[in-house]
Amino acid sequence: MKKRITIIEDNPIIREGFAAVVNSSALYEVCGQYACCEDALKNLHADAPQLVLMDIDLPGTNGIEGTIQIKKKRPDCIVLIITVLEGSDKVFQSLCAGAGGYIVKNSDTEDIVKDTNEAFSGGAPMSLHIAKMVVQSFNRAQDSPLSERETSVLRGIAEGKSYSKIALDLFISKETVRSHIKNIYQKLAVNSKADALKVAGSHKWIS
Amino acid sequence: MKKRITIIEDNPIIREGFAAVVNSSALYEVCGQYACCEDALKNLHADAPQLVLMDIDLPGTNGIEGTIQIKKKRPDCIVLIITVLEGSDKVFQSLCAGAGGYIVKNSDTEDIVKDTNEAFSGGAPMSLHIAKMVVQSFNRAQDSPLSERETSVLRGIAEGKSYSKIALDLFISKETVRSHIKNIYQKLAVNSKADALKVAGSHKWIS
DNA sequence: GAAAAATCCCCCAATCTGCGGGATTGAGGG
DNA sequence: CCCTCAATCCCGCAGATTGGGGGATTTTTC
Numbered sequence: 001m002k003k004r005i006t007i008i009e010d011n012p013i014i015r016e017g018f019a020a021v022v023n024s025s026a027l028y029e030v031c032g033q034y035a036c037c038e039d040a041l042k043n044l045h046a047d048a049p050q051l052v053l054m055d056i057d058l059p060g061t062n063g064i065e066g067t068i069q070i071k072k073k074r075p076d077c078i079v080l081i082i083t084v085l086e087g088s089d090k091v092f093q094s095l096c097a098g099a100g101g102y103i104v105k106n107s108d109t110e111d112i113v114k115d116t117n118e119a120f121s122g123g124a125p126m127s128l129h130i131a132k133m134v135v136q137s138f139n140r141a142q143d144s145p146l147s148e149r150e151t152s153v154l155r156g157i158a159e160g161k162s163y164s165k166i167a168l169d170l171f172i173s174k175e176t177v178r179s180h181i182k183n184i185y186q187k188l189a190v191n192s193k194a195d196a197l198k199v200a201g202s203h204k205w206i207s
Numbered sequence: 208m209k210k211r212i213t214i215i216e217d218n219p220i221i222r223e224g225f226a227a228v229v230n231s232s233a234l235y236e237v238c239g240q241y242a243c244c245e246d247a248l249k250n251l252h253a254d255a256p257q258l259v260l261m262d263i264d265l266p267g268t269n270g271i272e273g274t275i276q277i278k279k280k281r282p283d284c285i286v287l288i289i290t291v292l293e294g295s296d297k298v299f300q301s302l303c304a305g306a307g308g309y310i311v312k313n314s315d316t317e318d319i320v321k322d323t324n325e326a327f328s329g330g331a332p333m334s335l336h337i338a339k340m341v342v343q344s345f346n347r348a349q350d351s352p353l354s355e356r357e358t359s360v361l362r363g364i365a366e367g368k369s370y371s372k373i374a375l376d377l378f379i380s381k382e383t384v385r386s387h388i389k390n391i392y393q394k395l396a397v398n399s400k401a402d403a404l405k406v407a408g409s410h411k412w413i414s
Numbered sequence: 415g416a417a418a419a420a421t422c423c424c425c426c427a428a429t430c431t432g433c434g435g436g437a438t439t440g441a442g443g444g
Numbered sequence: 445c446c447c448t449c450a451a452t453c454c455c456g457c458a459g460a461t462t463g464g465g466g467g468a469t470t471t472t473t474c
Contacts, residue, residue: 097346099342100342122339131332138303157367158367160367164460176422194367354449369430379452386453388432
């Protein structure tokens with residue numbers, strides 16, 4: 001039984017190219033190809049794809065919103081983003097939307113079948129730089145001006161705890177927490193919880 | 208000029224194996240091999256590696272702590288985690304510590320040189336399932352009991368804003384925010400900001 | 415021995431929070 | 445057509461929280 005694949009891509013040449021590659025493989029077959037998400041979603045139930053090759057920049061519903069819709073209707077369907085641009089925002093939005101991989105197609109190479117294999121094997125196909133971006137999103141910058149204890153306190157704030165709760169959790173007095181907060185505010189040049197979180201969060205200084 | 212690689216691995220057989228593979232390549236040379244992080248850190252400056260192959264389970268300082276130390280002293284040095292186990296905690300801790308890749312070595316295959324190439328080419332070498340885990344950490348579960356508006360309000364809470372600030376940002380009255388919060392508390396069966404964040408956060412219902 | 419970090423204490427005014435009551439509008443389903 | 449639900453808004457109140465100011469001591473680190 002061949003695995004069923006739907007292709008969503010507004011450029012007809014690229015779309016047909018993908019479809020030809022998929023159909024010529026022994027493992028996969030195209031169960032639907034569309035130029036926009038709206039059409040694809042309409043036939044999603046009938047097509048019953050196990051995997052969707054999705055372009056990001058589409059007229060109407062874009063690829064990210066489309067991914068959300070597809071995952072809502074068919075949670076087990078894998079969505080692979082295939083695009084020419086690698087804007088960092090798009091990458092993370094796509095992954096948050098439920099995409100199972102993000103491939104930047106470098107014009108000539110078309111390892112779609114290889115990437116599809118990888119996706120079905122329990123992997124997450126990504127281009128070199130995408131993988132790097134994703135991994136780097138984890139490494140926090142380490143040159144935080146905050147001391148270890150101050151970071152713990154700020155993490156408590158980030159979790160919405162009150163000073164008293166933080167004090168309890170860290171086995172210190174509420175007054176100590178206040179002292180730390182005062183120092184944090186001074187170091188970050190802010191004067192409120194929300195601002196401190198904004199500054200520290202943007203530099204990934206928390207947790 | 209060959210790229211310099213340090214190997215940290217307590218099993219001498221595996222360590223020697225890695226060293227042999229690296230030294231036999233045209234592009235890389237081993238500049239240091241150690242059974243523990245302590246020794247490696249002592250010679251880090253002298254060795255001046257561009258990349259470190261790091262085991263996770265080590266006597267004394269473990270691979271995660273070791274990665275942090277190395278990145279602190281040599282931020283531009285790439286650290287690749289090479290391990291037999293793939294505990295999910297370890298993966299994310301490693302990446303947060305600054306690791307540039309995470310490879311599960313399946314006994315026979317030793318594509319160390321291939322992975323090293325990928326790392327130096329601006330990629331983030333990862334095993335199939337590791338990549339999947341990393342990507343999945345982004346997709347939030349979508350079956351949130353909260354309405355869209357309630358989620359926005361809760362996100363405001365998560366950012367440390369006060370009710371008034373949230374009201375301003377969402378262009379609604381403070382009283383409306385309070386209503387939403389009341390509903391959120393009821394839906395999540397909690398009665399404080401911190402608890403709501405804990406429940407919603409653990410299910411990835413925010414942002 | 416100085417500097418930094420971490421701990422603790424006091425005061426005060428303004429704000430925020432959680433809880434108790436409500437109300438109105440509009441959209442969508444049965 | 446009615447009902448529900450989400451979303452909007454309103455009032456009052458007691459108690460906690462917050463940010464700002466002024467200190468202090470100890471331990472660690474250099």
